[in-house]
Amino acid sequence: MKRVVIGVVSVAGTGVVVGRWLASRRRASSPVKDPRAQHRWMAVTINCHPDDVAPDGRLPRPLAQLDVEVRVEKAPGDRGTELYARPRAPVPTGRAAVLARLRGDHPREMVRTALRQVKSLIETGEVLRPDPDLTRERPARAGRARAKVVDMALARAAGEERL
Amino acid sequence: MKAVCWQGVDELTVERVPDPGILNGQDAIVKVLATTTCGSDLHLLGGYVSAMRPGDVIGHEFLGEIVETGPDVRRHRPGDRVVVCSIIGCGRCWACRHDLWSLCENSNPTPDLAETLWGGSTAGVFGFSHMMGGFHGSHAEFIRVPFADHNAFPVPEGVEDTSALFTSDAAPTGWMGADLGGVKPGDVVAVWGCGGVGQMAARAAMLLGAERVISIDRFPERLAMTARHVGSEVIDYTATDVLAELRERTGGRGPDVCIEAVGMEAHGLGPDQLYEQAKHQLKIEQERPFAVREAIFACRPGGSVFILGVFSGTVNRFPLGAMMNKGLTVRGAQQHGHRYIPMLLDRVARGELVTSHLATHIMSLDEAPLGYDMFKEKKDGCVRVVFRPDM
Numbered sequence A: 001m002k003r004v005v006i007g008v009v010s011v012a013g014t015g016v017v018v019g020r021w022l023a024s025r026r027r028a029s030s031p032v033k034d035p036r037a038q039h040r041w042m043a044v045t046i047n048c049h050p051d052d053v054a055p056d057g058r059l060p061r062p063l064a065q066l067d068v069e070v071r072v073e074k075a076p077g078d079r080g081t082e083l084y085a086r087p088r089a090p091v092p093t094g095r096a097a098v099l100a101r102l103r104g105d106h107p108r109e110m111v112r113t114a115l116r117q118v119k120s121l122i123e124t125g126e127v128l129r130p131d132p133d134l135t136r137e138r139p140a141r142a143g144r145a146r147a148k149v150v151d152m153a154l155a156r157a158a159g160e161e162r163l
Numbered sequence B: 001m002k003a004v005c006w007q008g009v010d011e012l013t014v015e016r017v018p019d020p021g022i023l024n025g026q027d028a029i030v031k032v033l034a035t036t037t038c039g040s041d042l043h044l045l046g047g048y049v050s051a052m053r054p055g056d057v058i059g060h061e062f063l064g065e066i067v068e069t070g071p072d073v074r075r076h077r078p079g080d081r082v083v084v085c086s087i088i089g090c091g092r093c094w095a096c097r098h099d100l101w102s103l104c105e106n107s108n109p110t111p112d113l114a115e116t117l118w119g120g121s122t123a124g125v126f127g128f129s130h131m132m133g134g135f136h137g138s139h140a141e142f143i144r145v146p147f148a149d150h151n152a153f154p155v156p157e158g159v160e161d162t163s164a165l166f167t168s169d170a171a172p173t174g175w176m177g178a179d180l181g182g183v184k185p186g187d188v189v190a191v192w193g194c195g196g197v198g199q200m201a202a203r204a205a206m207l208l209g210a211e212r213v214i215s216i217d218r219f220p221e222r223l224a225m226t227a228r229h230v231g232s233e234v235i236d237y238t239a240t241d242v243l244a245e246l247r248e249r250t251g252g253r254g255p256d257v258c259i260e261a262v263g264m265e266a267h268g269l270g271p272d273q274l275y276e277q278a279k280h281q282l283k284i285e286q287e288r289p290f291a292v293r294e295a296i297f298a299c300r301p302g303g304s305v306f307i308l309g310v311f312s313g314t315v316n317r318f319p320l321g322a323m324m325n326k327g328l329t330v331r332g333a334q335q336h337g338h339r340y341i342p343m344l345l346d347r348v349a350r351g352e353l354v355t356s357h358l359a360t361h362i363m364s365l366d367e368a369p370l371g372y373d374m375f376k377e378k379k380d381g382c383v384r385v386v387f388r389p390d391m
């Protein structure tokens, strides 16, 4: 293995870079707390005819497995079909919500992921799988601590955003 | 297999990593024949692009041979020589159907980050951070190409690897700047940056009918190369006042279309540079939009500015007043390569578009850290280093 350092090694390690980035690039937040955050509809727009979203009234698999309320509407112009969904049961709040998001079983997160998968399945016939993570397979090295910072950033970024 | 991995700011290593495999039915595995450095990689190396992890394989502009196809690949078979677009599109979402491929809605498996930071996500890109999907890059012996029917393009016979290679990223990016910047016959076009992207933008402007094209940079060898191979007029911005020079060369109007092909690490002169450097030291702002500012000031009232250089966050002192009051159209995008690549390959085959001169250095993958050092510091006249994994 060859290890060559390019140019001047910056004093700022990746951790610093990521920290700085997180601090400086927070999402433009609204001054008003969303009063409907718990039950707002989440949606994807699918490039197909409304009839092709739920043929015979049956929801595509990833959504059908969840306890959700669903709405289908024709999108304006040539934009296809709007598919809306939200969990039927009340969602966890406070500490329970934070833990659920960390575990990856927060009902809203699951619905959001399912909506994305449904869109991709209908449009392309598959859900693209990410390349395997090489960082984790690697034995301990100086990069591990820095990788953690990015992992945290990635995990934190899994907030609920526009789909 | 061997691969070039990002380890941290200004640190690359060559490592052994597992070979890629087919993960989706529409994937192909490509044996990389040629893969090149791009200015965008410098932003990764500089730590300006978020969400890189140590061990990430970099590289996104490449050409190779298909060695394996998933069961749902229809248009390609093993043995095909293909150029692969640096941007990954699904070909079937609304954005792809409208030729806005870098906005593909299905090719980025980790869209959350971009949605948080930009209010919307963009397509997956090879070797370009977890914000763009975390796909492994092309500076490796093999690479997995998702949605292969849409992202790989057959290379016409007789076109050399090192010519076709640049239709993956530099050439379509430059073409997009001129095309979506609205270049029309009779226009005067100014291009900031004489790297691979800027040179391709200048050539595209000419082929789209611009009457005069003026390229701006500071490296004498890049300026000379652009004058010789692209045929544009050049300005060395360290030797003169660019704004005054452009006004004089355009009858006082300013260029109709200004294309920025520099990006967030732009080099600057004078007080502006000191201000930006101070902010950089204080970690207030990372991105340096000198060329964008200059393009907006230079542009004729009612003209258009296209930002090809990559930016990632916010910038200060953006000349919003000049943009608004002069009635400019300002656009930018990651490249929508798929709409141009077949046409560009044809032009390369016909000799209308010359790209091979960009490959100033050819090296093995093992030499990548050295190659990037040369590319970053623009040593030895380096414009692009091409890595050949078979060397």
Ligand SMILES: NC(=O)c1ccc[n+]([C@@H]2O[C@H](COP(=O)([O-])OP(=O)(O)OC[C@H]3O[C@@H](n4cnc5c(N)ncnc54)[C@H](O)[C@@H]3O)[C@@H](O)[C@H]2O)c1
Binding pocket: B037, B038, B039, B040, B041, B042, B043, B169, B170, B173, B192, B193, B194, B195, B196, B197, B198, B216, B217, B218, B219, B222, B237, B261, B262, B263, B264, B265, B266, B267, B268, B290, B291, B307, B308, B309, B310, B333, B334, B335, B336, B383
């Ligand atoms: N939009 C896209 O899809 C896309 C695709 C590829 C590359 N890019 C971006 O395009 C930019 C250029 O890429 P490249 O490969 O040509 O890089 P490069 O580093 O080879 O070239 C950049 C050139 O800009 C010049 N420059 C620096 N400051 C300048 C200034 N103030 N005025 C004029 N010129 C200046 C440099 O001297 C250099 O020659 C990068 O930001 C890269 O990230 C964007």
Ligand SMILES: [Zn+2]
Binding pocket: B038, B039, B040, B041, B060, B061, B086, B169, B170
């Ligand atoms: Zn690039």
Ligand SMILES: [Zn+2]
Binding pocket: B089, B090, B091, B092, B093, B094, B095, B096, B097, B103, B104, B105, B106, B107
């Ligand atoms: Zn798409």
